[in-house]
Every structure is written in C-alpha cells, then in structure tokens.
Amino acid sequence: METVSAGSDPQILEDIQQRVLWLATRIVDAANHDRETGDGVKVGGHQASSASLVTVMTALYFAYLDAPDRVSVKPHASPVFHAIQYLLGNLDRSYLTTLRAFGGLQSYPSRTKDPDGVDFSTGSVGLGAAAPLFAAAARRYVDAHFGARPHSRFIALIGDAELDEGNIWEAVADPATDGLGNVMWIVDVNRQSLDRVVPGVRIAQWKQQFAGAGWHVVEAKYGRRLQAAFARPSGDCLRAWIDAMPNEHYQSLFGLDPAACRERFTDGAPDEVIEFCAGLPDDELARLVTDLAGHDMGALLDAFAACDAEKDRPSVLFAYTIKGWGLPIAGNPRNHSALLTTQQVDQLREQAGLTDGTEWDRLDPMTPAGQWAAARREHLARPLPTGGGAAIAVPDSTGLRAARPISTQEAFGRILVDLSRSESVAPYLVTTAPDVATSTNLAGFINRTGVFSPLPRRAWSEDPVLKWAEGPDGQHIELGISEMNLFLLLGQLGLAFDLSDQLLLPVGTVYDPFVLRGLDAFIYSVYSGARFVVAGTPSGVTLAPEGGAHQSTITASVGLELPNVTFIEPAYAVALDWLLCGALQSVATTPASPQAASAGPAPAGPGPAETGSYYFRLTTRGIDQQPFQAARDRLGDAILRRQVLAGGYRLIDAADAAAQGAPPVYLVGCGAVMPEVLAAAAELADEGIAATVVDVTSPDRLYRAWQRTLRQGVRTATAPSIPGALRSAFPDRAPVVTVHDAASHTMSWLGSALGVPAVSLGVDSFGQSGAVADLYRAHDLDSGSIVNAALAALSLR
Ligand SMILES: Cc1ncc(C[n+]2csc(CCOP(=O)(O)OP(=O)(O)O)c2C)c(N)n1
Ligand SMILES: [Mg+2]
Secondary structure, three states, X not given: OOOOOOOOOHHHHHHHHHHHHHHHHHHHHHHHHXXXXXXXXOOOXXXXXXXXOHHHHHHHHHHOOOOOOEEEOOHHHHHHHHHHHHHOOOOOHHHHHOOOOOOOOOOOOOOOOOOOOOOOOOOOOOHHXXXXXXXXXXHHHHHHHHOOOOOOOEEEEEEOHHHHOHHHHHHHHOHXXXXXXXXXXXXXXXXXXXXXXXXXXXXXXXXXXXXXXXXEEEEEOEOHHHHHHHHOOOHHHHHHHHHHOOHHHHHOOOOOOHHHHHHHHOOOOOHHHHHHHHOOOHHHHHHHXXXXXXXXXXXXXXXXHHHHOOOOOXXXXXXXXXXXXXXXXXXXXXXXXXXXXXXXXXXXXXXXXXXXOOOOOOOOOOOHHHHHHHHHHXXXXXXXXXXXOOOOOOOOOOOOXXXXXXXXXXXXXXXXXXXXXXXXXXXXXXXEEEOOOHHHOOHHHHHHHOEEOOOOEOOOOOOOOOOOOEEOOOOEEXXXXXXHHHHXXXXXXXXXXXXXXXXXEEEEEEOHHHHHHHHHHHHHHHHOOOOOEEEEOOOOOOOHHHOHHHOOOOHHHHHHHOOOEEEEOOOOHHHHHHHHHHHHHHHOOOOOOHHHHOOOOOOOOOHHHOOOEEEEEOOXXXXXXXXXXXXXXXXXXXXXXXXXXXXXXXEEOOHHHHHOOOOEEXXXXXXXXXXXXXXXXXXXXXXXXXXXEEEEOOHHXXXXXXHHHHHHHHHHOOOOOOOHHHHHHOOOOOOEEEXXXXXXXXXXXXXXXXXXXXXXXXXXXXXXXXXXXXXXXXXXXXXXXXXXXXXHHHHOO
16 A cells, blocks of 8 residues: 655645544534433533634644644634544544533543543633643653653643633743743634634734743744735735734624625725735635635644744744634634534535445545554554652651641641652652742752752852752742642643653642632642642631731632542641651552543542642641640550541540540641640630540541541432541540631531531631731630630530
C-alpha cells in the first residue's frame, strides 16, 4: 500500500475534518434526539461552538501534535475531541451515543471520567485555559530537578469570550509563567459569547495585553482567498474595511443570501471598497468576505509553525473562525445552544456521503484519510509512564518536639524544615505561595532549599535572616498575589505524576480567608485529580488584630464539603506532625491512572486510603502543648496517633467522674480554641460535671466516617452503626458542645451523628479587630460561654 501523507494531499485533512464535523454534530444530536431520558430536562450540547474548532483541532491532531504534547480543549468543543479520538481509534463506538448520559461521555472534557485520555479537565471557563501554562511551569521545574522529559508542547484551545475571565490575565502576568516557549494558546475568535456577538473589536487590546506580558502574538485571520484579494490592485482598501468593521456588522453577514450579503458588507463602505466588490459576482463576494483563516488548514499549520519557532516565550494564536462553521446555524448570534433539527441533520449526513447504516463508521481504512488516521494513531501513542518518584518514603513523623507554647503555623514551618533534611523526601518537596511565603512560615524551608528560577539570579541585597537565593535548584516557586494562580499551580504540580512523569510532593500556603479567592481553581484542581497539600494560615478570628477582612469563617465548612479534599485542623504541634506526614504519605502514593485518582467516594480514614488533596487550617496563636503530652502519656503514641489520624481523640477523659455519678458532657474543640475548651472543662469539673474534652483533628474524617456508615445503611436498608472513629472518641452517650473558630455549622452535625443534644459554638458573623480574648468573647468562644453552653446542652437531655 502506498504511504500517505497529509502534507502531500490536502484532501486528506479536508476529508477528515468533514467527518469530524459530522460526528461532533451527530454526537450532540443523538444525545438530544435518539435517547429517552424520561425526565423532560433538556439534554443540550454545543454544535456551533464545536464546529468553530473543527478545522483547528483537525489540524492539531492530524497534522501537528506529537505523542508527548498535551492539549486543553475548550469545554464546549468536547464533542470534537471525542470525535477525533474515535477516528484515531482511541474511543469505542458505543460511547458516541452517550454524550451527557450517566457513565457516558461527559458534557465537558474530564480527565477523571472520560475514557479517551483527556489531558486537562475544562468547564469553568478560564481555568482549563490557564492549566497548560501551569503544567508547562511544572514541567520546567521537573526538567530542572529530575532531568529533561521528552519535549512536550502545552496547548490550550480557548474561546474568545473566555478571555474575559480575570484568572487568564493573572496567569499571563505571573513571573512564574515567564518564558515558557513550549506553550501555545489558540483563541477561537468567533466573535460570539453565550449571549451575543461581542460588541466592537476587542482583539487589538488583547494582542497588546499579551505582547505587554512578553508573549509572542500571531494571527490566523484571512483565508487564502482573502489574502489573494488583498494582493490585487486596491485590495488594501478591502482589508482596511474588514479590519475596521465592528463584530456586530461582520457577524450579520452570515446567513444572508449572496445579494443581501453584498448590500450588508458594503453598507457605509468607502467608494473604493464598493468599486472593488463590484468586480465580483454576489456568491463569490459572499464566499470571499467570510473566508477566515481559522478554517484554512494551511494557514493554521503555518501559524503553528511560527509558534514553534519561538523558543523563549509563550505564544498566543488568534484564529478567526465561524461559530457553527459548515452548519445551517453558522454565525447566527443565537446559536450558542442551538441544535440542528432532524431534517438539518439528515441533510448534513447526506452531504457527508453517509447513510443511516454508515453514519457512525470510522474513516474507511482503504482510503487515504483512513490510512492517515491509522498513521496518526501510531504517531500519537504515548509511552507508558516510568513512575518517577513512585517510591517516595515519607516517615510517620519528623519527631517534632514542642516543650513551650507553639502555634500550628510555626510547627508547620518546622516540620517542613525537618522534611527538607530527609534524603528520601526532600527532593520531591516543592512549595509555593502567592507572595505570603515568609508570613506563612515557609522561610525556614526556603533558607534551606532556595527559590526556583529557571536561570540563576543574582541576589542584590543580603538578608541576614532570609536567604532568598534563586536558581534552578530552588524548591520554592514564588507567585504574585493571585490565589487563583496558587491553586492552578498546585493542581498542575499535583498532576505532574501524569503530565510530566514525575511524582512531586507539592505544598502551598495561603492566608486562610483568601482560600475563597482561589476557590474555583481549588475545585478545578481537585476535580482534575491533582494531589497536593495546602495550608490556610492564619485562620479564623484568632487572627484577632487583623480584623474582619482577614478573618476566615466559612473555610472550614468549605474544606469539609469539598470532594477529593481532606480537611484537617489540629490544635497541637505533634498532632500536626503526624497528620502532615500522613498527608504526604498519601500524596506520595501515585494513583494508577487519572481515572483512579477520583474514582467514587473516598473511603474515610487516615493516610493512603485517601486519593485526593489535603487542606490544613492553621493558626498563629501559640498554645500550651502540655495537655497533648498528658494525653500521649495516658494513651501511648500508637493509640493516640491512630486516633489523631482518624479525626479525634479524648484530650481529657472524665470517665472516672462520670462513673461516680457526675453528669457527663462532651466538650468538642477543633484547633486554636483548645485552651478555652480546657478551661471550661476545669470549671465544669469544679461544679461536679464530668466534662470530657475531645480534640477533633479532622471534622472531615469524622463526618465522612459517619456518612459512610449512614449511606451503607441507606443502600442496604439496614440500621446504620456508629463508626469506629466516632465511637473511640465518644464512647458514651452524653450531650455535646462543639467549639470551633469557624462557622458553627462545621461541627453541628455531631449531635445527629451521636444521637444526643448538641450546642454548637462558632463564628457566624464577621469579626473585627481586637485581642484574641475580645474576639472569643464577642463570638461566645470564651470559657464562660462554653460552660454555659454545656449547661444548656445538659438541660436539653
Ligand atoms: C466560569 C464560567 N462562567 C460561565 C460559563 C457559562 N458559559 C459557557 S460558554 C460561555 C460563553 C463562551 O464563549 P466563548 O468562550 O467565546 O466560546 P464559544 O462558544 O464562542 O466558542 C459561557 C458564558 C462557564 N462555563 N464558566
Ligand atoms: Mg466565542
């Protein structure tokens, strides 16, 4: 058989893109018209947004990409991606009729749920677009520390209206993304958003913004026909007229008959343009003025090559396209969610030379297009990962000692320093922070490991305390003040096991209130299956003097509720040591596949059974460590550590007093409030009440354990039991008071879990400046309020 090449025969890519357009359109059509859902809810899908990228994606997958390249596909082009994977032989035919069905192809590309090798999840516009930039930053780090991986290009396919999202510009502006020559963003310039034709001409401004940030900017704007017309005498006036035309005017040309198109195009045009157009028949003119390079395979491949040639900076390619290209809804301002009618689909099938019997076929292997697809399948096959770093041995603890009062934030810094001395762990640790590294106690780690920079940098001022040495060996990646960037970078460092064949132990820090500032990127990263540790610190009203704008309240709830995240808030330094080491042990356990990373609800429990990320909520309030030492002496490290990891343990056990008839109550504290809880327990003991203090180290693990047994009961129609983790912390039935420097709701479920009356104290209004005692008093977290709450709980029995 003769060898085929897309280069020697342009018809090959043309045939392939026609089939891609057909399949992408039909995949959405089948989801809406062939399947009975029975609930009357519209299924939906995006035929126009998909059509817009058919040429670009055909050019990429069938004439440009190499196996190590990674691509982020704009959410609404997922049908195009799946059509291409199907034609490449990477997706079973049975999936084509399952778009948006349970267990089928996801509406938007998903790393963890789609079956055909999605590189980056997308959906929340802007985030998936920026992800490859951070993946390239992560790769640059991996190459510098562990040796160069096979060269990858990191590509994002982005909707033009997606550029409105602020996180795009935060990513572009950050010095951590400077100079990444292996990045190419392709903007699908169809001039339409969801609601409308985007007014005016935005692109000139965007080009300047990218160029100002040091990016290489390319356009694929005019198709070959237009370029030829511009080259004719007085053709320049045509170009000037099109360039100056607002989006609304240009877009209104679509869907008109050729005569009306001429009239609209020349409406308000200078005489020379009208004259130029007069020399062309109506239908030729209509074809000419809508000839955009985003649907010109040759022009696109030239533009990709121009981006490749730029080795020292990222490239952005503005590809001018038509939303709904090749479909009857092309260019229609209302086409975002429009679906072709069954008749229109029938017509398209016929145009594609297919029948009901052949409509789902792959390209005929006897045709040049079919042979080329087979060749590309081979070309794009990825080698198996080598599992770099898969055997990182994280110890159970660093042996941290804390004799004097210490805060969890300070202990966190010391634990990291200690781990940076461990030969088996240190090479894999990488920290990052959005301009809060020193104020979140990463300075000790940075002093030992340095700050990452692709090239060595001269330090202009010597700081006797902080050695901010920058170079390729550095293990801290400093970001500008962008919490979005923090979580996007953590996400990509946390996916390096898959995207860069190197397992890392990423640790980020952020002021806890600003976790919410990066929350969508946090969700994005853990939804994608990334594995990392983040510390929100300082947190709560315990950050008393800083006032309401810097005090976090709802973050604990967020941490508890986020899937794929284990939320941890220890009070004591040694507990943090055990928990942090356990979290890193878990992160060091590479999931077998991206799908495995977030398969189903994670089982409750410590360490390796969890497959997601870790969120530690810490504080700067130093507290006396003696009570923890006493519990250690009482229980021994083995039992105490197990309970600390499981989510809670009895810090003070009043079982003896209860046995002698004192009314029992549980005081349940989480985090920095422990001294007040202990003081309240002592006051209650004086009044003859048996107050057992439970230190909850992870409301999340306890909640999950409870939910797991409940769900088990629900699913099997059996009476649920109280899970072991709760039973060992709460062996008896007694009223509970929960105390947390966070929204009271975070632990209020404990009453239901234990089947007892509960009073939940927490912070349910904004804070203000003051001393810790002032703020605790204002929010009923002082020992007197806790005593009163215990009496109230007892009265509710
Ligand atoms: C963060 C976020 N906000 C809103 C949406 C809803 N949404 C989906 S697509 C879209 C418009 C996208 O326009 P564009 O990026 O130009 O894509 P096109 O469909 O034109 O290719 C909007 C607002 C979303 N998916 N994510
Ligand atoms: Mg658009």
